[in-house]
Amino acid sequence: xxxxxxxxxxxxxxxxxxxxxxxxxxxxxxxxxxxxxxxxxxxxxxxxxxxxxxxxxxxxxxxxxxxxxxxxxxxxxxxxxxxxxxxxxxxxxxxxxxxxxxxxxxxxxxxxxxxxxxxxxxxxxxxxxxxxxxxxxxxxxxxxxxxxxxxxxxxxxxxxxxxxxxxxxxxxxxxxxxxxxxxxxxxxxxxxxxxxxxxxxxxxxxxxxxxxxxxxxxxxxxxxxxxxxxxxxxxxxxxxxxxxxxxxxxxxxxxxxxxxxxxxxxxxxxxxxxxxxxxxxxxxxxxxxxxxxxxxxxxxxxxxxxxxxxxxxxxxxxxxxxxxxxxxxxxxxxxxxxxxxxxxxxxxxxxxxxxxxxxxxxxxxxxxxxxxxxxxxxxxxxxxxxxxxxxxxxxxxxxxxxxxxxxxxxxxxxxxxxxxxxxxxxxxxxxxxxxxxxxxxx
Numbered sequence: 001x002x003x004x005x006x007x008x009x010x011x012x013x014x015x016x017x018x019x020x021x022x023x024x025x026x027x028x029x030x031x032x033x034x035x036x037x038x039x040x041x042x043x044x045x046x047x048x049x050x051x052x053x054x055x056x057x058x059x060x061x062x063x064x065x066x067x068x069x070x071x072x073x074x075x076x077x078x079x080x081x082x083x084x085x086x087x088x089x090x091x092x093x094x095x096x097x098x099x100x101x102x103x104x105x106x107x108x109x110x111x112x113x114x115x116x117x118x119x120x121x122x123x124x125x126x127x128x129x130x131x132x133x134x135x136x137x138x139x140x141x142x143x144x145x146x147x148x149x150x151x152x153x154x155x156x157x158x159x160x161x162x163x164x165x166x167x168x169x170x171x172x173x174x175x176x177x178x179x180x181x182x183x184x185x186x187x188x189x190x191x192x193x194x195x196x197x198x199x200x201x202x203x204x205x206x207x208x209x210x211x212x213x214x215x216x217x218x219x220x221x222x223x224x225x226x227x228x229x230x231x232x233x234x235x236x237x238x239x240x241x242x243x244x245x246x247x248x249x250x251x252x253x254x255x256x257x258x259x260x261x262x263x264x265x266x267x268x269x270x271x272x273x274x275x276x277x278x279x280x281x282x283x284x285x286x287x288x289x290x291x292x293x294x295x296x297x298x299x300x301x302x303x304x305x306x307x308x309x310x311x312x313x314x315x316x317x318x319x320x321x322x323x324x325x326x327x328x329x330x331x332x333x334x335x336x337x338x339x340x341x342x343x344x345x346x347x348x349x350x351x352x353x354x355x356x357x358x359x360x361x362x363x364x365x366x367x368x369x370x371x372x373x374x375x376x377x378x379x380x381x382x383x384x385x386x387x388x389x390x391x392x393x394x395x396x397x398x399x400x401x402x403x404x405x406x407x408x409x410x411x412x413x414x415x416x417x418x419x420x421x422x423x424x425x426x427x428x429x430x431x432x433x434x435x436x437x438x439x440x441x442x
Contacts (some may be wrong), residue, residue, distance in 0.1 A: 005287060007029070007033045007036055007165075008162075008216075009055060009361065010029075011166065011215075011216060011217050011219070012078060012167050012216070012220035013223055014179070015029055015166060016077075016078055019076060019077040019078070020076055020077075020156075022066075022315060025059075025077075026059040026060075026062040026063050026066075026076075026078075027059040027060050029059070029077070029079075030055055030077075030103070032054060033079055033165060034055065036163050036164060037050070037164050037304050039176070040142070040145050040164075041164070043140065044140050044141075044142050044158050044159075045127065045128060045139050046081070046154075046155040046156075046159040047081075047124050047126060047127065047164075048084040048092075048094065048126060048127045048137070049084070049094075049124055050123070050124035051081045051124065054307070055124070055134055058079075058080070058122075059121070059216035060156040062119065062121065063075035063077065064194075068241055069435065072117070072119035072152070073117060073118035074119065075118040075223070076119030076120075077120075078119065078121075078166065078167070078340045079121060079123035079166075080119045080120045080123060080165055080167050080169070081124060081125075081165045081168030082124075082125055082156075082168065083125070083128050083132075083156050083169055083170045083171060083200060084096060084126060085132050085171060086108075086112055086169060086201050087108055087200040087201070088108050088112055088125065089104035089107050089108040090105075091104065091105075091122065091125060092125065093105055093125065093292065095130075095132070095202055096129055096135075097130050097131050097318065098318045099314075099315040099318040099319065103280065105168065105200070108200060109199060109200025109201050110197040110198070110199040110286065111197065111198075111211055112194055113203070114197075114201070114227055115169075115227060118227035119188070120227075125155075126139075126153070126155030126158075126159050126168055126170075127139040127158075127215045128153065128154070128155065129151040129152035129154050129176075130319070131170055131204065131308070131323060132152040132153075132176065132204050132347070133152060133326065134322050134323075134377070135302040135323065136148065136154060136371045136375060136376070136377065137151075139154040139155045139158050139405070140158070140182060141161075141184060141371050142158050142161045142162040142184060143161070143184070143371070143405065144404070144406060146373055146375075147183075147373050147374070147404075147406060148372055148373075148377065148378050148379055149180055149183055149371065150176075150180025150181075150183040150367075150380065151176060151179075151180060152170075152171070152176040153168075153170025153171060153172070153176045153177055153180050153212070153214070154180055155168075156169060156170040157183065157184040157186060157188070157214050158180075160186045160215060161186045166215065166216065166220065166430075167213060167215045167220060167221075168213075169211065169214075169382065170211075170213070170214060171209060171211055171263075172190050172210050172211075172212050173205050173209050173300060174208070174296065174300065174384060174385055174388055175367075175383070175385065175386065175388065176212075176381070177213075177214070178212075178366045178383075178387075178394055178396045179366065179378075179379055179380075179381050179383075180214075180410055181396050182366035182367045182396045182409035183367065183370070183371035185398040185406075185407030185409075185435070186214055186216055186369070186395060187214070187215050187220070187398075187426075188212060188214055188325060188366075188395065189212060189213045189215070189218075189221040189225065189394075189395045189426075190211075190212040190213075190387075190388075190393065190394045190425075191211070191212070191213075191233075191393050191419050192233065192392065192393045192416045192417050192418075192419055193210050193391030193416070194229070194391070195417070195419065196228045203307055204300075205307075206303060206307075207315040207345070208299060208300055208388055208389065209227075210388065210391070211228070213225055213228075213235060216400075218395070218397070219238050221395070222235055222238050222427075224425075235423070238424060238427050239280060240428075241428050244276065244278045244279065244316075244428070245278050245361065245429070246278075246279045246358065246359045246360050246423045247273065247279065247280045247360065247361055247362070247363050248280075248281055248282070248283050248355070248356065248359045248361070248362050248363070249266075249280055249282045249283070249364070250283055250285065250362045250364045251266075251269055251282075251284065251365075252285075252291055252365075252386060253292075253293070254287075254383065254385075257368050257380065258368050258369065259368055259369035261369055261402040261408065262367065262368060262369040262408055263365075265399060265408040265409075266363075266364075266365050266401070268399075268400065269363070269399050272290030272433055273429060276430075276432035278428075281359075285351065285355055288348040288350075290384060292345075292348050292385065292390075293382070294338075294341075295344035295389065296341075296345075296385045296388065298341035299331050299341045299342065299345065299389075300338075301330035301333060302333040302338045303328055303330070304330050305326065305327045305328075305330025305331045308323070308327050312324065312327050317346050317403065322385070332405070333412060342356070345390070349362050349390050349391065349392075349416065353415055356414065360414070360425045361414045361421070361422055363410055363411070364410075364412075364413065365383045365409075365410070365411060366383055366411035367379060367380070367381075367383055367408075367409070367411045368380045368382065368383065369402060369408070370402035370406035370408060373379065383402060383411065384411075387411075387413045391416055392414065392415065392416050393413070393422045394412065394413045394416065395411070395423070395426045396409045396410065396411045397409055397410050397412070397426060397429060397430050397435070398411075407435075412425060
């Protein structure tokens with residue numbers, strides 16, 4: 001059992017350091033991940049594409065590189081999962097849709113190239129919901145395969161939770177990083193919008209689409225993000241806070257959609273943070289916050305329709321009823337309604353900046369509760385919508401278990417481009433909200 005548990009027990013930061021120090025070979029670490037995949041993938045089905053021989057060959061090449069010329073970068077020899085809407089050179093990128101069956105890009109997405117330049121390699125492609133929307137793929141929650149892992153980055157969240165890889169990439173247009181991370185009991189980090197290049201990634205909504213990262217610790221998320229963000233927003237190494245953080249608890253206008261266990265976990269998390277020394281005040285923002293969910297839907301549907309209408313005209317029968325309905329509804333949205341929604345977004349960004357004056361971060365629920373039973377839907381993203389619309393950096397931590405033994409979490413949000421502050425605060429919170437991840441064994 002020790003060998004099977006190794007990738008789940010070792011953080012990405014620890015594995016990267018051990019590989020570069022020569023205490024751990026990339027091929028041995030990759031074999032450990034593959035052993036775990038062989039034991040559990042048939043129950044979780046996190047992978048859309050996986051070539052074990054290719055992964056081992058890349059790990060061996062990383063070990064040779066290290067011996068002959070030194071490490072390529074901070075992620076040298078680390079296998080990473082890539083959501084199947086990122087282009088990957090020579091590897092199928094089928095977007096979770098039969099309309100893209102057999103699609104093999106000639107070049108990789110900018111984010112994938114950045115990871116490779118940092119020394120990492122693509123372990124495989126993780127399952128996505130259809131075209132990163134709502135119709136789920138085959139993936140199951142590692143904590144209980146009868147429950148959804150969330151969406152649309154389902155495979156990435158489940159692969160990290162199960163110990164298949166130490167990190168994976170996903171995307172969020174509404175709640176597709178934060179929600180599946182919360183459901184699967186891992187760290188999900190969505191950096192400030194625009195800080196990671198989206199070239200080579202499926203476009204759903206140019207205004208809303210954001211790249212995110214799944215890991216098992218905040219330090220790991222910071223390490224991966226540092227290799228991805230643009231030069232104008234450098235992610236610094238995590239350093240301890242000089243003082244406990246100043247936090248603002250925001251239930252948000254959709255608080256009534258949180259179930260009782262999630263509400264209780266939120267209250268308990270706040271109490272534990274206060275006991276550790278954090279200052280936590282409460283606020284109930286109004287203004288654009290009250291109109292943000294409607295504005296997000298208008299922008300998402302209008303831009304989704306604009307981007308997918310040609311595909312629908314060619315392959316309507318290959319698209320799900322849900323996606324066809326989004327495109328049809330989006331095509332009926334007027335230009336006036338769309339522009340008004342964009343104005344609400346601008347107002348929300350301004351109000352959020354003002355709300356956070358004097359505070360390090362907001363704390364708020366990441367989801368309505370535990371991962372729902374069944375695989376027909378991916379759960380409600382409503383607690384992510386505000387922060388996605390604002391383009392603010394957000395991160396979710398696993399903080400406890402609900403009545404069904406599935407993870408519950410806490411979401412932290414900071415001002416745009418204040419990602420280093422968010423990561424430092426999240427690290428402090430994680431240290432004071434310990435969570436046992438080794439229960440995530442299907």
